[in-house]
Amino acid sequence: xxxxxxxxxxxxxxxxxxxxxxxxxxxxxxxxxxxxxxxxxxxxxxxxxxxxxxxxxxxxxxxxxxxxxxxxxxxxxxxxxxxxxxxxxxxxxxxxxxxxxxxxxxxxxxxxxxxxxxxxxxxxxxxxxxxxxxxxxxxxxxxxxxxxxxxxxxxxxxxxxxxxxxxxxxxxxxxxxxxxxxxxxxxxxxxxxxxxxxxxxxxxxxxxxxxxxxxxxxxxxxxxxxxxxxxxxxxxxxxxxxxxxxxxxxxxxxxxxxxxxxxxxxxxxxxxxxxxxxxxxxxxxxxxxxxxxxxxxxxxxxxxxxxxxxxxxxxxxxxxxxxxxxxxxxxxxxxxxxxxxxxxxxxxxxxxxxxxxxxxxxxxxxxxxxxxxxxxxxxxxxxxxxxxxxxxxxxxxx
Amino acid sequence: xxxxxxxxxxxxxxxxxxxxxxxxxxxxxxxxxxxxxxxxxxxxxxxxxxxxxxxxxxxxxxxxxxxxxxxxxxxxxxxxxxxxxxxxxxxxxxxxxxxxxxxxxxxxxxxxxxxxxxxxxxxxxxxxxxxxxxxxxxxxxxxxxxxxxxxxxxxxxxxxxxxxxxxxxxxxxxxxxxxxxxxxxxxxxxxxxxxxxxxxxxxxxxxxxxxxxxxxxxxxxxxxxxxxxxxxxxxxxxxxxxxxxxxxxxxxxxxxxxxxxxxxxxxxxx
Numbered sequence: 001x002x003x004x005x006x007x008x009x010x011x012x013x014x015x016x017x018x019x020x021x022x023x024x025x026x027x028x029x030x031x032x033x034x035x036x037x038x039x040x041x042x043x044x045x046x047x048x049x050x051x052x053x054x055x056x057x058x059x060x061x062x063x064x065x066x067x068x069x070x071x072x073x074x075x076x077x078x079x080x081x082x083x084x085x086x087x088x089x090x091x092x093x094x095x096x097x098x099x100x101x102x103x104x105x106x107x108x109x110x111x112x113x114x115x116x117x118x119x120x121x122x123x124x125x126x127x128x129x130x131x132x133x134x135x136x137x138x139x140x141x142x143x144x145x146x147x148x149x150x151x152x153x154x155x156x157x158x159x160x161x162x163x164x165x166x167x168x169x170x171x172x173x174x175x176x177x178x179x180x181x182x183x184x185x186x187x188x189x190x191x192x193x194x195x196x197x198x199x200x201x202x203x204x205x206x207x208x209x210x211x212x213x214x215x216x217x218x219x220x221x222x223x224x225x226x227x228x229x230x231x232x233x234x235x236x237x238x239x240x241x242x243x244x245x246x247x248x249x250x251x252x253x254x255x256x257x258x259x260x261x262x263x264x265x266x267x268x269x270x271x272x273x274x275x276x277x278x279x280x281x282x283x284x285x286x287x288x289x290x291x292x293x294x295x296x297x298x299x300x301x302x303x304x305x306x307x308x309x310x311x312x313x314x315x316x317x318x319x320x321x322x323x324x325x326x327x328x329x330x331x332x333x334x335x336x337x338x339x340x341x342x343x344x345x346x347x348x349x350x351x352x353x354x355x356x357x358x359x360x361x362x363x364x365x366x367x368x369x370x371x372x373x374x375x376x377x378x379x380x381x382x383x384x385x386x387x388x389x390x391x392x393x394x395x396x397x398x
Numbered sequence: 399x400x401x402x403x404x405x406x407x408x409x410x411x412x413x414x415x416x417x418x419x420x421x422x423x424x425x426x427x428x429x430x431x432x433x434x435x436x437x438x439x440x441x442x443x444x445x446x447x448x449x450x451x452x453x454x455x456x457x458x459x460x461x462x463x464x465x466x467x468x469x470x471x472x473x474x475x476x477x478x479x480x481x482x483x484x485x486x487x488x489x490x491x492x493x494x495x496x497x498x499x500x501x502x503x504x505x506x507x508x509x510x511x512x513x514x515x516x517x518x519x520x521x522x523x524x525x526x527x528x529x530x531x532x533x534x535x536x537x538x539x540x541x542x543x544x545x546x547x548x549x550x551x552x553x554x555x556x557x558x559x560x561x562x563x564x565x566x567x568x569x570x571x572x573x574x575x576x577x578x579x580x581x582x583x584x585x586x587x588x589x590x591x592x593x594x595x596x597x598x599x600x601x602x603x604x605x606x607x608x609x610x611x612x613x614x615x616x617x618x619x620x621x622x623x624x625x626x627x628x629x630x631x632x633x634x635x636x637x638x639x640x641x642x643x644x645x646x647x648x649x650x651x652x653x654x655x656x657x658x659x660x661x662x663x664x665x666x667x668x
Binding site for chain 1: 452453454455456457459460463467475476503505507528529530533551552553554556557560575578579580583
């Protein structure tokens, strides 16, 4: 498959681009240029690789979830263990890359938006690691849902700013981070956490995250003698999914499945399944699928997992959907929770609620497939941060 | 001839500067906006920027965010914005109206339908905050074909070649964002703004309006000494906050704008 995206102006077919106020255009051009230079600089790449190995703990292993596969009675499920990374999720891969770039550009202050808090924690972590000032914007609703991560960020020296505008979740945190960047663009680097936003973010974040899929490309043959039949990942903004999909795009026999949050059910309107139920529009600096009303106002979304609770999605996923190279499905809060508990009980692994969406779809798919079929699921993060949400949901007080 | 061009031509011969108030359509209420447009003209407005509310106003500070949220909560839609303009045109055939907002409501309606509806309602220009020139080729062409001006922003951070892009695609006037920040922010470096204006005017061949951070009669007069127009939005909306009925909103708007109009005229005369 011929696939060369994005183009020089950051377009993934009809998606992507730079839809921002003029004030930010020069900053994005400077960022794109700095990233192009860094990509070609062997010492930058070497330092990125070194940090991933020695600080993050890469490569992350792939684990055969044998007992769970046995219980499901069909295909074999393998887990890419991004939950074992330092800080507990895939988010750190991208943060290392962007922090190194910030340092290269001489920016002493970094800012970030966060939903579940995983990207905020990863940003606060790299800011401490490289001695940068750090401000994290987080929706008020998420501050409440993810109290443990808020405290982690503060321990790491970051300032956490609760955002009370709009729906008080990830999209509003992103608006507020953009406003900060517009105001402080001279000394501030915006570490965006997902493959959305204006160019060059979707490309840059994809490149930093694609270490996930690159490792799978050599790990799977060692484990099972071949590449998997399916690669399955959850999609909010879509960074862990692009990270594992991108190196597999040219392996056309490998089916790529992105799993969105169906919340309380697509029919209820309370969900965050952008690619499954949305339509294209412009938000947060790029053209992509959006959850919006008939007037083009962005809809409030719902998911049990804060990290998937976002009304947009990375523009490259929008393109992959239209091209038919990746398929996008959605699972409900209840299905994700069932998979969460199953992995705890059968494999001794507590997954993040985000990743539990990918697990839930694997659990749906596996029983219908032969035992020789190999499903590779990106276990993008661990679930320690979700204890409170799960306990509350189960009526347990602790 | 587009009303915007006519207005700037007239002001030039009069040796006056344009006062451009910005109000969010539907704030504090739809009825108030309807009453406000003629009131703004009575208070000395030469051109009106009418904000189309959007759920995610990324370039706006707290005041306009709040106004947008209030307007949307009352069910304000793009179709209703056109109704407001049409209503205004029944009594005012001369004062230009520029719609200012974000791309997605326009895209949801469809570019073609939007442009036609805007022209039919009596809109004269459209400023879409998140359509920078490189993403606005086709939209700008459609607007121009319908006789409407695509208005673009330039910022302190813009490189000189951006002005050429704006000259190529835009019309009416250039909206110079006076600071690196969101609407309604505090710190305005008047001297730095003034230093940029002559070059902008020369590069674009368009009148230069300055906005973002103009708060009162004094800053308006200082900027008006060099710029062709001043835009005042957040402070005006703050003055409207809590107005109990359309009449009170109008009265407050006039009270707020009259001294600015005066300062702008006197400042220029000095």
